[in-house]
Amino acid sequence: MGWPVMHSRSPLLHNHWFGKHGLAGTYVPFAIRPEHLAAALRALHPLGFAGCNLTIPHKQQAMTIVDEVDTVGRRIGAISCVVVRPDGSLAGSNNDCYGFIQNLRQSQPGWRADAGPVAVLGAGGGSRAVCYALAQEGAKQIRLVNRTFARAKGIAEEFGGPIEALPWESRHDALDGAAMVVNATSQGMTGQPALDIRLDKLPKSALAADIIYTPLETPFLAAARSRGNRAVNGLGMLLHQGRPAWKAWFGIEPEVTPELRDLLERSLSAQG
Ligand SMILES: NC(=O)c1ccc[n+]([C@@H]2O[C@H](COP(=O)([O-])OP(=O)(O)OC[C@H]3O[C@@H](n4cnc5c(N)ncnc54)[C@H](OP(=O)(O)O)[C@@H]3O)[C@@H](O)[C@H]2O)c1
Numbered sequence: 001m002g003w004p005v006m007h008s009r010s011p012l013l014h015n016h017w018f019g020k021h022g023l024a025g026t027y028v029p030f031a032i033r034p035e036h037l038a039a040a041l042r043a044l045h046p047l048g049f050a051g052c053n054l055t056i057p058h059k060q061q062a063m064t065i066v067d068e069v070d071t072v073g074r075r076i077g078a079i080s081c082v083v084v085r086p087d088g089s090l091a092g093s094n095n096d097c098y099g100f101i102q103n104l105r106q107s108q109p110g111w112r113a114d115a116g117p118v119a120v121l122g123a124g125g126g127s128r129a130v131c132y133a134l135a136q137e138g139a140k141q142i143r144l145v146n147r148t149f150a151r152a153k154g155i156a157e158e159f160g161g162p163i164e165a166l167p168w169e170s171r172h173d174a175l176d177g178a179a180m181v182v183n184a185t186s187q188g189m190t191g192q193p194a195l196d197i198r199l200d201k202l203p204k205s206a207l208a209a210d211i212i213y214t215p216l217e218t219p220f221l222a223a224a225r226s227r228g229n230r231a232v233n234g235l236g237m238l239l240h241q242g243r244p245a246w247k248a249w250f251g252i253e254p255e256v257t258p259e260l261r262d263l264l265e266r267s268l269s270a271q272g
Contacts, residue, residue, distance in 0.1 A: 001040060002055035005029045007214075009264055010053055013242050016263060017254040025050075034058065038065045045088040050249035052082050053242075059094075059125060066092040075159075076128050080241060083248045093248070096129035099241030100211065101137060106240070106256065107232050108207060113137035116179025116206075120144050121171060121195065123151035126211045127184035135161045143174040147185075175202040181224075183210040188218030195220045204228045211237055216268055235264060 002008060006029060014027035030052070032040045037058055042065075044052060054062050059078035063069055066082055067089040073079040079092035104111045118139050120130055123146035134142055142163045146152035152165035166174055175181055181202060187195035189212050197220065202208070208224035213234035221231040239256045246254050 001030045001032045001037070001052050001058055003031055003033055003057060005031045005055065008055060009213075009238065009267060010055075010242070012264060012267055013239060013260070014246075016260055017242070017246060017252075021250075021252055021254065023250065023252075032058070034061060037061055041065050041082060041090060044082070044090070045084050049084060051084050051245070053245060054080055054082065056125075063092060066090040068092065070094070072097055072132070076132050078125055078128065081245045081248070091248075093244070094129065095241040095244045096126070096237070097133035097136070098244055099237040099239070100130055100133045102240035102243070102256075103234075103236030104207075104209065104232060107236055108230065111207070113139040117141040117143060117177060119171075119174045119178045119181040121181070121183050121197065122146055122185035123148070123155055124184065124186070128155060130182055130184050130211065131155055131159060131163055135159055135163065143178070145171045145174050172198040173201060175199065175206075178202060178206050180207045180209065183208075183212065183218065183220050186212070188212055188215075188220050190214045194218070199223055199227060199229075202227075202229065206230075207232065210234050213238055214268060214271070216265060235261065235268070239264065 008029055011027050011029055018025050063079050068091045070093045073092050073094040076094045079094050081093050081095050083091045085091055113134050118134055120142055139162050143166055144152045144163050145166045147168045149167050156163040156165040183195055186192055206229055208229045209232040210218050210221050211234040212218050216233050225231040243253055246252050
């Protein structure tokens with residue numbers, strides 16, 4: 001459920017797994033106006049759905065509608081997945097953290113959150129999941145930079161631990177000595193200007209990650225790759241967050257295979 005939702009690649013992902021696991025089901029996009037979200041979620045049970053995923057702008061509002069929210073969802077302040085329980089009650093969870101970390105594990109074997117300072121750019125919903133995940137994974141220092149400083153400060157105060165909020169002007173210097181930099185802003189997305197950042201202070205050994213997957217290679221990732229940094233795009237985060245959803249809906253843990261990545265990459269490339 002999203003508004004809008006027709007651009008979503010989730011149906012392609014989940015229907016691939018339906019075919020792979022021989023389940024007689026289907027995953028459909030529902031364009032739901034925010035004012036209809038409660039009624040739509042409550043209709044899942046009578047309509048026979050196992051659950052749903054939530055995307056912009058529903059992730060926060062849905063928390064106030066479902067009957068129970070897990071710890072990760074409560075800490076992040078947003079849910080990305082709803083499970084319809086046998087009695088018809090609704091359980092909410094956030095699988096974005098899992099998706100972010102598992103994507104790094106799969107694409108960068110040996111990756112560790114505590115390898116050195118991590119710079120995170122952006123302090124929106126995606127960033128909250130990234131910061132929470134990195135802190136849970138043992139990151140020792142997270143330099144959180146956002147255009148609106150108050151939002152970064154809010155996350156640092158709420159999550160505490162290794163997160164230090166820094167003003168937007170310091171974003172270039174925040175890369176000094178970093179083991180990893182994550183773009184969690186919307187800058188570089190199709191239709192948006194490129195992220196305005198200089199990479200000269202970023203060590204060549206650092207990993208550059210973007211949570212954006214349209215386009216697959218943002219100008220930020222392209223710049224990092226061209227100077228020799230390893231680069232990870234946001235597609236794997238989307239793919240991996242689907243796995244715990246399937247575990248909860250059907251008791252199955254589907255795989256993120258090269259074939260599945262290829263299917264999604266071809267669909268995204270065809271979009272241009
Ligand atoms: N791969 C995945 O599974 C996944 C999951 C979640 C999100 N995403 C992607 O991540 C991106 C961000 O999503 P979101 O939900 O976090 O969005 P959001 O909550 O709207 O946050 C947007 C972020 O971008 C910053 N920003 C916007 N315009 C900017 C500009 N001109 N200069 C500098 N910073 C700017 C905002 O800063 P201010 O606070 O100053 O406005 C904010 O930090 C989207 O492209 C989304 O598709 C991917």
